[in-house]
Amino acid sequence: SSKEARLIMAHMYVAFISLLVGGLMGLLQTFVRSGTFNLPFGIGYYQILTAHGVILALVLTTFFIIGFQFALMSKTVGISDKQRLSAWIGFWTMLIGTLLTAGTILTGKANVLYTFYAPLKAFPTFYIGLALVVVGSWIACFTNFRQLAVWKKAHKGGKSPLLAFMVVINMLLWFIATLGVAATVLIQFIPWSLGMVDSINVLVSRTLFWYFGHPLVYFWLLPAYMAWYAIIPKIIGGKIYSDALARLSFVLFLMFSIPVGFHHQLTEPGIDPLWKFIQVVLTFMVIIPSLLTAFSMFATFEMAGRSKGFTSLFGWIRALPWKDVRFFAPVVGMLAFIPAGTGGIINASHQMNQVIHNTIWVTGHFHLTVGTTVILTFFGIAYWLIPSLTGRKLTKKINTLGIIQTIVWSVGMFIMSGAMHIAGLLGAPRRSAYSTYTGAEQVDTWIGYQLAQAIGGTILFIGIVLMVYIFFYMVFGAPKGEASFPIAEVSEEAEPTPQYLENWKLWIGITIALILFAYTIPFIDIIQHSPPGSEGFENLIR
Numbered sequence: 001s002s003k004e005a006r007l008i009m010a011h012m013y014v015a016f017i018s019l020l021v022g023g024l025m026g027l028l029q030t031f032v033r034s035g036t037f038n039l040p041f042g043i044g045y046y047q048i049l050t051a052h053g054v055i056l057a058l059v060l061t062t063f064f065i066i067g068f069q070f071a072l073m074s075k076t077v078g079i080s081d082k083q084r085l086s087a088w089i090g091f092w093t094m095l096i097g098t099l100l101t102a103g104t105i106l107t108g109k110a111n112v113l114y115t116f117y118a119p120l121k122a123f124p125t126f127y128i129g130l131a132l133v134v135v136g137s138w139i140a141c142f143t144n145f146r147q148l149a150v151w152k153k154a155h156k157g158g159k160s161p162l163l164a165f166m167v168v169i170n171m172l173l174w175f176i177a178t179l180g181v182a183a184t185v186l187i188q189f190i191p192w193s194l195g196m197v198d199s200i201n202v203l204v205s206r207t208l209f210w211y212f213g214h215p216l217v218y219f220w221l222l223p224a225y226m227a228w229y230a231i232i233p234k235i236i237g238g239k240i241y242s243d244a245l246a247r248l249s250f251v252l253f254l255m256f257s258i259p260v261g262f263h264h265q266l267t268e269p270g271i272d273p274l275w276k277f278i279q280v281v282l283t284f285m286v287i288i289p290s291l292l293t294a295f296s297m298f299a300t301f302e303m304a305g306r307s308k309g310f311t312s313l314f315g316w317i318r319a320l321p322w323k324d325v326r327f328f329a330p331v332v333g334m335l336a337f338i339p340a341g342t343g344g345i346i347n348a349s350h351q352m353n354q355v356i357h358n359t360i361w362v363t364g365h366f367h368l369t370v371g372t373t374v375i376l377t378f379f380g381i382a383y384w385l386i387p388s389l390t391g392r393k394l395t396k397k398i399n400t401l402g403i404i405q406t407i408v409w410s411v412g413m414f415i416m417s418g419a420m421h422i423a424g425l426l427g428a429p430r431r432s433a434y435s436t437y438t439g440a441e442q443v444d445t446w447i448g449y450q451l452a453q454a455i456g457g458t459i460l461f462i463g464i465v466l467m468v469y470i471f472f473y474m475v476f477g478a479p480k481g482e483a484s485f486p487i488a489e490v491s492e493e494a495e496p497t498p499q500y501l502e503n504w505k506l507w508i509g510i511t512i513a514l515i516l517f518a519y520t521i522p523f524i525d526i527i528q529h530s531p532p533g534s535e536g537f538e539n540l541i542r
């Protein structure tokens, strides 16, 4: 209905405006790092780096995901007036928080990066804004939980719709993960930044941040997987390979994406190596649902192609609708996830992490994962979601522009992220402006790649401008009409979905048990053995 469309579109406006602002900050950064450009008006490098990270990685993603998930929930299980009202309250809370945080960054009072752990300290409004964003997102979580609960009550014993099940898993994951960041913000950062305490425990803040920071990346990934599992099959004229497999992979994400934060802290002192090793093993468990997803996608594509008569070994690839941007953009994202995921496995491998940690390789990794796989899938979603919400047609023009946009994005990202990966292996640090490091010889081996990053970044920015244009054209310019909201059916050949996959108590219970197992002892250890304040300790951490 138009009321639902307004709610979802409100989230989309914030997401696409963030894309433009955050993207511009990214472009400036690649220029600075190339050594050919100085920021004007006394703007600091870390100011734009923080704005870039927070606006794209936290604001764009959260607003797009919550908006998209409301669309899926409304379509599959419905939304009542009361639930819509609470969704609006969540939206406004998040927006006020975002403006507070963004304002603090833009005035140069929060140069603390998007991974804002101690010892870096920002002005209190930065943290208060973030706390509001988290609270707003929790309101969205509980609204989604309620939506499914109401549907279940009305459909006693019925299996919940696949997309609603997936949304609830993602919001559960988000809720459990954000408890960590809420704790560090409320208990540590706000009192510290207000001057109520002199110092805080740095390692605790970093551990609580990464308890949240890793599942955060799956909170970004899972909406893309929702589209891959349950929407793309419809677009390609096929069916979902297996409902049970899709649900199983989401359940595995819920269980294994949280107790793995130490793989971001492998080089940090103060954490017992045994617990780092245990969390590395758990990290390898969280790779499994992505491998299940890869298998399921290939199966879906092959089945769809074969059902259209393309029976040779790889002939089904030709049957895929390569000229339909709703398929093209996400499938390029899927292809990017093959090297991106491989990079993740390298990062997680304890010894190899020593080579890449804190180098610009890591930046290359996340521009391929969230910046390509996830974002191209989000763009692919936008091409049908926005017209279907604004009552306009997905025209040939949008389709062609979308395909051009996907190609521009992929070329820009290939150059930028490729250069980041190579420069990282040559030792180039991440999070640093241009420097000759007092004439160190090694620096000469990086500079060519830093220039390549600026070239790739410029191409990417053209892609951003084009995408923002397409977005506003879909909202205001495209001819009035109808665009479909594609939701696929499950293949008749799939095995029935076992009832236990919806045993929420069981999955939440195992998730909590795994978190307690992975974190309790090391956390007690950290608190007992680290000095009470950040003084002195910060040098160790750096």
Ligand code: HAS
Residues within 6 Å of the ligand: 115, 217, 218, 220, 221, 263, 264, 283, 286, 287, 290, 291, 293, 294, 297, 298, 301, 317, 331, 334, 335, 337, 338, 340, 341, 342, 343, 344, 345, 347, 348, 349, 353, 356, 357, 358, 362, 365, 366, 369, 370, 374
């Ligand atoms: Fe990561 C650092 C490990 C996935 C994002 N990661 C980051 C950071 C970000 C990020 C933002 O262990 C930096 C944080 C910071 O600022 O410090 N990552 C992993 C592992 C995975 C992984 C093991 N990361 C992601 C995803 C992200 C993301 C997804 C965003 C969405 N990552 C790490 C580690 C670090 C790290 C360490 C810390 C490094 C350090 O030292 O600082 C895995 O989940 C990856 C599994 C994926 C696969 C790929 C499966 C392939 C699929 C596609 C199939 C293709 C098809 C196409 C079907 C195994 C599903 C077919 C097409 C036809 C036409 C036929």
